[in-house]
Amino acid sequence: MSADLSNFLMVWTQPDFFALTAIGVFAGIYIGAIPGLSVTMAVSILISFTFSWDVNPALALIGGIFMGGVYGGSRSAILLNIPGAPSAIATAFDGYPLAKRGEAGIAIGISTVMSVVGGFLGIVALAVGAPAISEFALLFAPRDYFLLAIMGLLLVGSLSGESVAKGLFAGALGVAIGMVGLDPMTAESRFTFDTIELMNGIPYVVAMIGLFGISEALVQLHHLETPLVKQDVSRIVPPWSLVRKYLPLAFRSSATGIVIGALPGTGGDIAALMAYDQAKRSVKNPSHPFGHGAYEGLVAPEAANNAAVGGAFIPMLTLGIPGDAVTAVIIGALYIHGLKPGPMMMIETPHLFWFTVGNLTLATIFLLIFGLMGIRLFVKMVECPKGVLIPLIVILSVVGTYSIQNSVVHVYWMLGFGIAGYFLKTYGFEVGPIILGMILGPLMDASYRRAVLSTQDSFSLFLWDLVSNPITFVLAASVVLLLLSQTPFWRPARTGLLRVMWRRGGGLPSL
Amino acid sequence: MNILPRPRQPGETIFAYLLLLFSLFVFWEAYKISGFSSASSAGVFPMCAAAVMLFASVLTIVRTQRATAYQREPGLSKVRDFRNKIVPANIIVFVALLVAYTIALDAAGFLLSSFLFLFLSIAYLYRRGPLVALLIAAGGLVVIYVVFRMIFTVVLPKGWLFQ
Known part of the structure; x- marks a missing residue:
């Protein structure tokens, strides 16, 4: 216990970790706030620079950026009606109308405070939930990991982008790219085309930087001229009465955020949208109608998206399955630092867990401090013209890619991913599932084959295993339900079921 | 099945067919790894991924073709339109x-x-x-x-x- 506490406090007491967390939060807020620079992009590019560091400082910086970035997007959503990050999409619905009414300062203030509330609740959930879940996860067999990974990919595929088919394609493409190289079990080469360069596979950081850095930069070339609006930001710190009034809603939204964040494959963006929707349905008398500058519409998504940060760390640290695109990137970084996220990581390296909890807590405090000050500097930063920003993103992407293995070939790969990503994005494909697929693919492959091998290579016994074991059965049933819910057969089946329940007099179930 | 929430972009149909071709190629390459030799061979999972890609790209083609076409400016060729909108x-x-x-x-x-x-x-x-x-x-x-x-x-x- 005392060891846990000292690990928790490590980031608070060592000046360099303390400073790195502060820098991370600060950088995260500004990167998240600049439209076109996403947290995922920032984390993917910056992570490559931390490869030569020790684990702890790298984690301190990454945790700070994550926390700051998820929040930072809200600022440009409020001031410019352009969400700086996907997690701030819901924030713009009511944030921008508030700014138009001349309440931009208060809107920023209240979203900061609620983000901090959500952030803290998420961390509490992480500190309590992760040890319990990792103990439970020790009972998981390879087939369960296989099912969990499928679930993650299905969730991210079906919830992001404009169609399920495109999400599935992106996820499967990622899995296929993740298979490139020598098979770790039999050393057969897969998709290597007899070239030595491909034997070790394609590092996902290379793909990540290409897909999130270069392709995003190319997309931004379409929006070079964004008109800027001057906003009144003289008063930032919100009155206490306003904060107290919305605390109950912030708690409810945080709970949603934690659960959504903890589901494999779903992160802050979906958490924020769900919380917004929930608030819209549950709040009877909002301060203004939703969509026209309701404080409720700002509180719910902001509390939820930062709560989802703590939530997203749960499956990442306990199961090794990323909660969203950013945690996918962080998992990649942990692997490179020689760690293996999963239930054993909590047992073998508990100090890293408590270090992370301490780091995120500190990051949330910095969020409050940086969030309520320096708005003037911020307004200057957001005005950075894209014609200057985009070339700089390219340079950073190149530096980041090259530094992984000092290989120019990787830079070519990165460029290829960037150009391919541009077309995929243009035609409505999300690139997030590709990264998730690249990371989950090898895990799915290995756990599927281990599961089949444990049944003496019999596929029918493997299928029997899926239904005969309680944990596995629940997971398998969830996967089947997820798949069914995406088919056209689902709707008639659902309404049919509703009708039956209705006739029996049980009232309408909440499906 | 609902169709696209937006009009079809120039070049989108061709892109969808290219993805189908790419998926076929990936499936063929995956099959070459170890064929259908056993349920746990190195090639099973790559083939599964390629099969999902194939399935999804066929669905995408169907949906893309059902979507309303993007209204071109009169007198503009398809190539010109693609140049203007997608690769300016x-x-x-x-x-x-x-x-x-x-x-x-x-x-x-x-x-x-x-x-x-x-x-x-x-x-x-x-x-x-x-x-x-x-x-x-x-x-x-x-x-x-x-x-x-x-x-x-x-x-x-x-x-x-x-x-």
Whole structure:
């Protein structure tokens, strides 16, 4: 216990970790706030620079950026009606109308405070939930990991982008790219085309930087001229009465955020949208109608998206399955630092867990401090013209890619991913599932084959295993339900079921 | 099945067919790994992934064809339309600069090639005259070099021309 506490406090007491967390939060807020620079992009590019560091400082910086970035997007959503990050999409619905009414300062203030509330609740959930879940996860067999990974990919595929088919394609493409190289079990080469360069596979950081850095930069070339609006930001710190009034809603939204964040494959963006929707349905008398500058519409998504940060760390640290695109990137970084996220990581390296909890807590405090000050500097930063920003993103992407293995070939790969990503994005494909697929693919492959091998290579016994074991059965049933819910057969089946329940007099179930 | 929430973009149908072809190619390559030899062979999972890609790309083609077509300006050819909307001059010039930059990186090293890339692309995109572009490029590069080479001690390409 005392060891846990000292690990928790490590980031608070060592000046360099303390400073790195502060820098991370600060950088995260500004990167998240600049439209076109996403947290995922920032984390993917910056992570490559931390490869030569020790684990702890790298984690301190990454945790700070994550926390700051998820929040930072809200600022440009409020001031410019352009969400700086996907997690701030819901924030713009009511944030921008508030700014138009001349309440931009208060809107920023209240979203900061609620983000901090959500952030803290998420961390509490992480500190309590992760040890319990990792103990439970020790009972998981390879087939369960296989099912969990499928679930993650299905969730991210079906919830992001404009169609399920495109999400599935992106996820499967990622899995296929993740298979490139020598098979770790039999050393057969897969998709290597007899070239030595491909034997070790394609590092996902290379793909990540290409897909999130270069392709995003190319997309931004379409929006070079964004008109800027001057906003009144003289008063930032919100009155206490306003904060107290919305605390109950912030708690409810945080709970949603934690659960959504903890589901494999779903992160802050979906958490924020769900919380917004929930608030819209549950709040009877909002301060203004939703969509026209309701404080409720700002509180719910902001509390939820930062709560989802703590939530997203749960499956990442306990199961090794990323909660969203950013945690996918962080998992990649942990692997490179020689760690293996999963239930054993909590047992073998508990100090890293408590270090992370301490780091995120500190990051949330910095969020409050940086969030309520320096708005003037911020307004200057957001005005950075894209014609200057985009070339700089390219340079950073190149530096980041090259530094992984000092290989120019990787830079070519990165460029290829960037150009391919541009077309995929243009035609409505999300690139997030590709990264998730690249990371989950090898895990799915290995756990599927281990599961089949444990049944003496019999596929029918493997299928029997899926239904005969309680944990596995629940997971398998969830996967089947997820798949069914995406088919056209689902709707008639659902309404049919509703009708039956209705006739029996049980009232309408909440499906 | 609902169709696309937006009109079909120029080139979208061709892109969907290209994805189908790509998926077929991936499936064939996956099959070559170990065929259908056993339920746990190295090729099973790649084949599964390719099968999902195939299925999803067929669905995408169907949906794309059902979507309402994007209204072209009268008298504009399909190719022209694709050029205007999907790959305008901005994108072509920038990608050309990018390709030139990455090729030059290996020969000329990080500092020279990055400087040229920054200068040319900022001059092209920001359009505030060569002097402004020169100053921003030099300033930006100095900051990046100091932060990453000196503080983070990241190794940067030296270039074989100057060795």
